[in-house]
Amino acid sequence: MAEHPLHKYLRMEVMPHVFCPGCGAGIVANCFLRAVYELGYEDLSKFAFCSGIGCAAWIPSPFFKADSLHIMHGRSIPAAMGIKLMKPELKVVVFGGDGDIAGIGGNHLLHAARRNLEILVIMVNNMVYGMTGGQVAPTTPFGAYTTTTPYGNIEYPIKAAEVVATAGASYVARWTVYHTRRLINSIKKALNTEGFSFIEVVSTCFTSYGRRMGFKSPAEMIVWLKENSIPISEYKKNPEKYAGKIPVGEIECTPREGYVKRVWKMIHELSAKSS
């Protein structure tokens, strides 16, 4: 039997993977590798991956056949910044959950966007802290039932993609795990856009979230994502009418010189002056 075209990017020896059946993290991994494949990369040697702690953080490490750092919860972006500063030639990609990236790591996210740091962050937003059993997260929808909001969430969720765009990122988009083709195209574009790229992928966690919200299966959650998404252009025409819907699409696409380029430019200028 012919080998699957994406197997060459995976450490098959560590399979089976850890994700629950129907977990959106697998779909995100698949879309990322499909994007890499379509861009023509023979392997992942031109990439470095970074992730914190959480289910989504397992996507690159240990499953991608690549150099990766799997570090503390919330601190993947500063670690990625270190890699990018010392190895600017690499494409540095961070994978993480909504808790990891927008919760405990939210401050790093904000400032990486402000600096326009040349990395891609893919935030798998399953709307809860999945790995630890489904506690409320900054991304949990208003009214949702979680282990720590048994009477319904009384907070409003952060619009992470919009915040990152406002903070200064070059490329920002939001999709769901239903929008696989558009997500693949978006990852391809993000990988080739100069500056900080951020893709939020609204995802399914049946185990720690869906069951509590009354869904019968992961597939039912994906249908819900399909039916409750709306193109961002439509959403903007009447946000009140579409309150509670998921605006999907590109939010920002303005390639600009990034932080690491500016750092190295300064180093070269100063060393030329002093020599």
Ligand SMILES: Cc1ncc(C[n+]2csc(CCOP(=O)(O)OP(=O)(O)O)c2C)c(N)n1
């Ligand atoms: C500093 C620190 N605080 C808390 C934890 C416990 N912890 C591990 S994973 C996690 C949340 C994971 O949620 P998310 O980042 O959304 O990823 P998911 O599992 O949902 O994909 C937490 C709070 C930890 N490991 N380290």
Ligand code: SF4
């Ligand atoms: S707990 Fe949720 S996020 Fe974690 S692997 Fe299972 S389905 Fe995926």
Ligand SMILES: [Mg+2]
């Ligand atoms: Mg999560």
